[in-house]
Amino acid sequence: MSSCDTCVVRNRAICSGLDDAELVALNNIGRRRNVTAGEPLIWEDDDSLLVANVIEGVLKLTTSTEDGREQIVGVAYPSDFIGRPFGQTSSASVVALTDARVCVFSRNDFDRFARDHPELEHKLLERTLAELDRTRSWMMLLGRKNASEKIATFLLEMSDRLADSGCSAAFGPAKRFSLPFSRQQVADLLGLTIETVSRQFTKLKNDGVVELPSRREVEIVNRGALLALAG
Amino acid sequence: MSSCDTCVVRNRAICSGLDDAELVALNNIGRRRNVTAGEPLIWEDDDSLLVANVIEGVLKLTTSTEDGREQIVGVAYPSDFIGRPFGQTSSASVVALTDARVCVFSRNDFDRFARDHPELEHKLLERTLAELDRTRSWMMLLGRKNASEKIATFLLEMSDRLADSGCSAAFGPAKRFSLPFSRQQVADLLGLTIETVSRQFTKLKNDGVVELPSRREVEIVNRGALLALAG
DNA sequence: TTGCGTTTTTGATATCGGTCAAGGTGGGGG
DNA sequence: CCCCCACCTTGACCGATATCAAAAACGCAA
Incomplete structure (x- = not known):
């Protein structure tokens, strides 16, 4: 082996x-x-x-x-x-x-x-x-959540699933991670358009909830705010 | 037994x-x-x-x-x-x-x-x-279909699942059936509001696609049209 | 570094479906 | 038989998100 x-x-x-x-x-x-x-x-x-x-x-x-x-x-x-x-x-x-x-x-x-x-x-x-x-x-997300709730839920789910190394769950949610999705793919996941996804990301950045060092990188600055938005 | x-x-x-x-x-x-x-x-x-x-x-x-x-x-x-x-x-x-x-x-x-x-x-x-x-x-329906596509898909799924007696699938889709859902429940299933559901039902009736003998009864008049609408 | 293609962001506008409000309808109980 | 209440329909309006368009940012390769 x-x-x-x-x-x-x-x-x-x-x-x-x-x-x-x-x-x-x-x-x-x-x-x-x-x-x-x-x-x-x-x-x-x-x-x-x-x-x-x-x-x-x-x-x-x-x-x-x-x-x-x-x-x-x-x-x-x-x-x-x-x-x-x-x-x-x-x-x-x-x-x-x-x-x-x-x-x-x-x-x-x-x-x-x-x-x-x-x-x-x-x-x-x-x-x-x-x-x-x-x-x-x-399904709940797709049928009943609005754009900002969808994005917040998505970012929280990503931070739970991804971490810098291998097996994330054991180390708690990741504060900073690299998205495996393009903006279009995030849209396809959330039932939105790419433009709406982009605008919501920008809004979260402007509100100081997240940092976006590059297109694929996310850093969660204010997790509490995200949790509140996710509903 | x-x-x-x-x-x-x-x-x-x-x-x-x-x-x-x-x-x-x-x-x-x-x-x-x-x-x-x-x-x-x-x-x-x-x-x-x-x-x-x-x-x-x-x-x-x-x-x-x-x-x-x-x-x-x-x-x-x-x-x-x-x-x-x-x-x-x-x-x-x-x-x-x-x-x-x-x-x-x-x-x-x-x-x-x-x-x-x-x-x-x-x-x-x-x-x-x-x-x-x-x-x-x-999920496809919830994330990517519009109201009329949702309703058409829903009616077709119901006609496949329900029939007058017991085990429907063996006898093909039902032309006429009784919905187990209220309008509000249809809305909760499709990620719509009750008003939108009602308007879409009315539209299908006016277009001659379905008959609605009572609130819970549906008769599919033009299945082809429904299939086309469902996408 | 520069240039180019792709992806993303931003802006202006349109539209679908939601919200609020006001009747209508029907069925079950008195 | 009628009334009442829950459910449904219809209408007017509004707003969130889609659509259309263009500019900007990024990444890659020459």
């Missing part, structure tokens, strides 16, 4: 509570793939390549209307599973936001492995339930 | 593909509860009452902001599971839209049962994944 694998396993074990031995076994039936920022993950590679495990990087799951409107319906971080096990087709397409490494499985391989490892399937269920919860609270 | 149980099992077996024997066994460790329309399902009944299986009726899952804005984040139909197995707390509250019968389980009972029946847990995973897919396509 390379040091890289060790890192992956450790990272996942810490972040997700998944069992080391099973993960190593799972790793062995998958194929590594590198994806560069902006590149889509093609599912129809061979017969049916349906499931993947994120090792490093951030990817977006999106759905689009025919006329080009896009909505980001999920974001996959290291240790997250993406795709749709057990035969059904997934409606979302997957694109890397940063350079990423993933471990991909054919539908058949993954299915068989999961059947043989109920404990893994149980973990997968727990994670899917957690993802469903996150998705539902995002 | 009473005729009622038979009905339940048959209904679920047809609709969801769940296995008869396991469902009967599961039924035996749960407690039946009747809920009248408008009544909430209280989770903290005894120690931790966290999971339920809908037998009959329709229920809504909602989240709310402190200032009273509400978003419906899910709708549970017969054979659906609601609640949050395996310890985590669910953020959504559950209220019956129609008179309903559910089968409730304590967290511990359900957890233990699921551990002993990997096949059931597998089914639960499949359903949770399907629910996640539905939820994600609803």
Whole structure:
């Protein structure tokens, strides 16, 4: 096992509570793939390549209307599973936001492995339930929050999910971080236009709530104000 | 086994593909509860009452902001599971839209049962994944569709989910059906106000796309037009 | 460094849907 | 049978956000 694998396993074990031995076994039936920022993950590679495990990087799951409107319906971080096990087709397409490494499985391989490892399937269920919860609270945001509430909620979520090094949650929310999203992608995540996102960022900066050292960098100056705005 | 149980099992077996024997066994460790329309399902009944299986009726899952804005984040139909197995707390509250019968389980009972029946847990995973897919396509609606697209999508989804008798999907979409939602609830589902919902309904009626024989009744006159509007 | 293409910001204006307000409607209980 | 109350519809108006347009900032490569 390379040091890289060790890192992956450790990272996942810490972040997700998944069992080391099973993960190593799972790793062995998958194929590594590198994806560069902006590149889509093609599912129809061979017969049916349906499931993947994120090792490093951030990817977006999106759905689009025919006329080009896009909505980001999920974001996959290291240790997250993406795709749709057990035969059904997934409606979302997957694109890397940063350079990423993933471990991909054919539908058949993954299915068989999961059947043989109920404990893994149980973990997968727990994670899917957690993802469903996150998705539902995002529905609240999309349906009922206004632009400034959306931006504040987004920045708080980012500061919880991202940190300077690896496994953020253990060290509390990040005060300063680098967004994996362009302004347009933030808009697609929040159901806004790029112009509205830009104006809200500018307003938060002018109000002294955040600093924006560069386009992708954010520093939260007044977390209390953000929490109040997020509602 | 009473005729009622038979009905339940048959209904679920047809609709969801769940296995008869396991469902009967599961039924035996749960407690039946009747809920009248408008009544909430209280989770903290005894120690931790966290999971339920809908037998009959329709229920809504909602989240709310402190200032009273509400978003419906899910709708549970017969054979659906609601609640949050395996310890985590669910953020959504559950209220019956129609008179309903559910089968409730304590967290511990359900957890233990699921551990002993990997096949059931597998089914639960499949359903949770399907629910996640539905939820994600609803995010697209909330974030990127306008009022008339939302209403058209909603009516089509209702016609797919509801039919005059039991298990709709097998008989194709319903042309005429009875909404389990008030206008306000439709608004909470679509991220609109009640006034906007009302105006859009009126417009569809005036355009000859639907008939509205009464407040809760809908007849789809021109399904093609609805499909075009839904985008 | 300079130049160019892309992304972001800023400004002006339009519009969709929200808000406020005033009837209308229907169904259940007295 | 009628009344009342909750629910729904309609109208007038307003404001937040989208749209359209242009300038500015950034990043990369020559």
